[in-house]
Amino acid sequence: MTRVIDSAGSAYFGEAEGLLRAMRLEEALESYALAERSGHDPDACAGGRWMCHMLLGRYERAWEESDAIAARCKPDRHRFWDGKPFEGRRVIVRCLHGLGDTIQFIRYAPLVRERAKTLIVEAQPALKRLIEESRVADAVITWGEREPEWDQQIEIVELPRIFRTTLETIPAKIPYLDLPAAAPIAAYDGATDLKVGIVWASSSYNPARSIPLKQMARIFEAPGTAFFSLQAGAERSELALWRDRIVDAHTDERCVVPAAATLKKLDLIVTADTMMAHLAGAMGRPVWTLLPFHCDWRWMKRGEDSPWYPTMRLFRQPRAGDWESVVDRLQAAIEETIKGRRLVPPGDPGAQAT
Incomplete structure (x- = not known):
């Protein structure tokens, strides 16, 4: 019986993935739910629903899926945040995804800095100087450099969920990265x-x-x-x-x-x-x-x-x-x-x- 249920769950999950690629998102959500009820990996199903909700602009629903995944305590190499507030702590934000991800989410640095005792950003080498010159953190380092002392670490893509971002609360004040002056070209x-x-x-x-x-x-x-x-x-x-x-x-x-x-x-x-x-x-x-x-x-x-x-x-x-x-x-x-x-x-x- 277990194998039959797992097989049905896999079939529903495959259907959901195809619907997601076709951008038929409401239908995909239904199929992910059926897959989970039929015994498919709940984290994989929640991840698919997360993607659908984000594409639909339903960020609050997406964070609920993230919360459910976190509550199951499955190891995740991208999860660094300990769930505790930033206030009074020396926080290091690690940038371990792509350059575009760092650029998009470094907008949250001022929000962290307002709350933390100090903010350190560990950025990719290519972005270190730009983030330094944009003055959004107390210190900017790159991979392999000596780290200042810290109490709490976060991976940069965790920040939208930590702040429970919605379409209305995205920090969209621009420019948030800039150069003090640009030489004539x-x-x-x-x-x-x-x-x-x-x-x-x-x-x-x-x-x-x-x-x-x-x-x-x-x-x-x-x-x-x-x-x-x-x-x-x-x-x-x-x-x-x-x-x-x-x-x-x-x-x-x-x-x-x-x-x-x-x-x-x-x-x-x-x-x-x-x-x-x-x-x-x-x-x-x-x-x-x-x-x-x-x-x-x-x-x-x-x-x-x-x-x-x-x-x-x-x-x-x-x-x-x-x-x-x-x-x-x-x-x-x-x-x-x-x-x-x-x-x-x-x-x-x-x-x-x-």
């Missing part, structure tokens, strides 16, 4: 066109987030634009076909500060779901993020705006793999933006860029 300061930074490829972790550069080719012909590639990695080789239209503005990947300085010189950033989207959003730069149909929870299922980043606009695939529709809307939006930069209609003797 001649290639940008001398351009009068709409200066657009582009990133088209995400990491190999999720290839569905990447858009082939050739599918974006038609936007590079828009008059009154200058394009600057911020792309990192092997995908930079794709620039060879467009060197007459795109400047390679890639900077040292070992530190994001040069990239941040570049963002301050651009009028717009168009990017796949990458660290650069988070960096631009955290700095309050205008950023358009191109999303696959089955997107990450932080972008939710619907909408063109993001409660996490007020200056971000989202361009979503209407169906899996359909980047052409995304580029159609992107091209129209760029053309509309170019028109909006003029004080008088093009062709008028007095026409000039704003």
Whole structure:
């Protein structure tokens, strides 16, 4: 009998996972519940429901799922918080996920700092200097460096749950990461066109987030634009076909500060779901993020705006793999933006860029 129940639970769970990928979230929730009732791993089912609730913007329901998982005390290498308040304690926030996760959730540092005796951030090497210069913590270290004494440790992705974040209470004051001053960069300061930074490829972790550069080719012909590639990695080789239209503005990947300085010189950033989207959003730069149909929870299922980043606009695939529709809307939006930069209609003797 147990094997029959487990088999049914696995079948329901597989069905739920497929519904989640199809973004049929209410149906997925029902199937996860059936899977758990049929004997499937309750933590796996709760994790699936968590994802559905986050995509639907029901953060309170998602935290209830997180609470249930924590109450079962299953070992979790990402769980550091001891459940106790920060008040009067020396707190260290460890950044053990991706660069984008750190950039998104470092916004909580001031809230921790208000309560803790001291706040230490252990960040990835590439982010250490930017976080230091943004002055959101009492001390910033990176992996392998000597740690100041601390009483309590937290992994940075735990912070939204610790503060029981809802859509209405997301700390969205921007910029929360910034540079005190950015040195002039001649290639940008001398351009009068709409200066657009582009990133088209995400990491190999999720290839569905990447858009082939050739599918974006038609936007590079828009008059009154200058394009600057911020792309990192092997995908930079794709620039060879467009060197007459795109400047390679890639900077040292070992530190994001040069990239941040570049963002301050651009009028717009168009990017796949990458660290650069988070960096631009955290700095309050205008950023358009191109999303696959089955997107990450932080972008939710619907909408063109993001409660996490007020200056971000989202361009979503209407169906899996359909980047052409995304580029159609992107091209129209760029053309509309170019028109909006003029004080008088093009062709008028007095026409000039704003």
